[in-house]
Amino acid sequence: MDSAYLIETIIKVVVILLVFSALAGIGTYFERKVLAFMQRRLGPMNVGPYGLLQVAADGIKLFTKEDIIPTGVVVKIFKIAPVITAATAFMAAAAIPFLPSFTLFGYEVHPIVSDINIGILYILGIMAVGLYGPLLGGMASANKYSLISAARTAAVFISYEVVTGLSILAPIMMVGSLSLIDFNEYQAGGISEWIVWSQPVAFVLFWIAAFAETGRTPFHLIANDHEIIDGFGTEYSGMRWGLFFIGEYANMFFISFVIPLIFLGGYGDGSLLGALGLLAKVAFFFFFFLWTRAAWPDVRPDQLMWLCWKVLMPIAVINVVITGFVMMF
Template sequence: MEVAYLIETIIKVVVVMIVFSALAGIGTYFERKVLAFMQRRLGPMNVGPYGLLQFGADAIKLFTKEDIVPTNVVAPIFKIAPVITAATAFIAAAAIPFLPQFTIFGYTVHPIIADINVGILYILGVMGVGLYGPLLGGMASANKFSLLSAARGAAVFISYEVVTGLSILAPIMMVGSLSLIDFNEYQVENGWMVFNLYGVGFVAFILFWIAAFAETGRTPFHLIANDHEIVDGFGTEYSGMRWGLFFIGEYANMFFISFVIPLLFLGGYGDGSFLGALALLGKVAFFFFFFLWTRAAWPDVRPDQLMWLCWKVLMPIAVVNILIAAIIMI
């Protein structure tokens, strides 16, 4: 059994890495198409039918583009920073149940790499470590704009991790566990609307969702490397696949957080049936689409506005929400 478990775990790790690395590239295609549709453009059209092979062309470009390491950078740190960003995104996925368990050829497969009893804490902790990728990349670059971007990124990540942690305390108090599978089972037994008692769960859901935009560096909280700036933030000095690793990390985080939100608040995969699995994938697709939608519809806010929103609005609401949840439970 130990050998079978080891083989199964290795297979799951490889599948997650391959699938979500590919989805990161495919996600760029959908983003460009969604933005084009909302802005009355065509988007990618030349490579393959309707531009479907554009992500493959982009991948070839990144793999074959020259890897330039500027003269004055701190080379070892400069080289390892993109690896940290991509690695932490995939390491965080270890505690996420992507689908309900199923049986194939008499063997029960658990689509989660490690069902640890502190899964949520583990995910938040690893995603917090992901801050060091952009931070070290900007600090190691011989570019003041990269350094400023890294400082902005550190301020945003640290601030909104506080909101993320506080927002889920109320649901954690109700479930009494940090495992995402336990969260799913609790909602199956009590109904997925159980967290919305007196609005506590709904407030936690909205706070977590808002913080997810800052955690993934997406519009309207895209202060790390604004698209309308001439430079690419902390990634200004990067080229080729090193830049691509930053890119993969960002889109992988978007997919992973799109799994975490429905598992925490919207019933997850339900009772484990086939329809429940489809429902989970549908929820994930909606949240990923919402990331793209906001980029087309919302402008980026200023750094001072973002900090004001975090410390003077969202954090007090999160603290009050915890107190209300505690009073209800008592």
């Protein structure tokens, strides 16, 4: 039994690494197509039918591009920073139930690496550790603009982790558990049981904070694409830059799973329809990341900090207090 569990766990880890690494590349294709559609362009069209092979071309380019280590960088830290970003993104996936349990050749498969009873706390903690990737990458670079980007990263991540934690506290009080599977079971009664109806404020706050945690527009102050430099990744090339890239898109997919699991019923009663429903919710939230990039401008750093500390955090605290009073009476 122990050997079967070990083999199952190893297979699930390998599948998550392979699938979501590939999805990071596929996600860029969809992003470029969505942005092109919204800006009345065609997007990738030349490599393969409808540009589908552009994903493979980009992957080959990253793997074969020369890995340059600029003069003046702190070499060991410069090399390890991209690994931290990608590793923490995939480590967070260990506590996420991607689908309901199903039977395959007579063996029951649980599509979660480890259903630990502090799953949400684990995910938030690993996401917090992910800060050190871009922070160390910028600090180790011999470039003052990379250092400024690293400082922005620390400010944004640390600030919005507070909002993320406070927003999720009210739903945790209701469910009485930190396991995402328990959250799913709490809402298994149907749409009327979804936590979003009783915690709409927490849902909106968590969703807003997700943009900051993943470094996406309109909170894309970590490495602005429209600036002359690429933030903390300015001096990176080849697959080291690719690891930062994979970490960002993997985080987008994982947070797109976490939001519906906590607030929108997850996979419901575990049926095939529930599993397809979860995947549809994930697709919507991932699309919303892309849509927002096409539709919203970036805000200034001071505006972002003002929004966090003077608007979102007080609202989150008030929501927790109100939830506590309602549960008491």
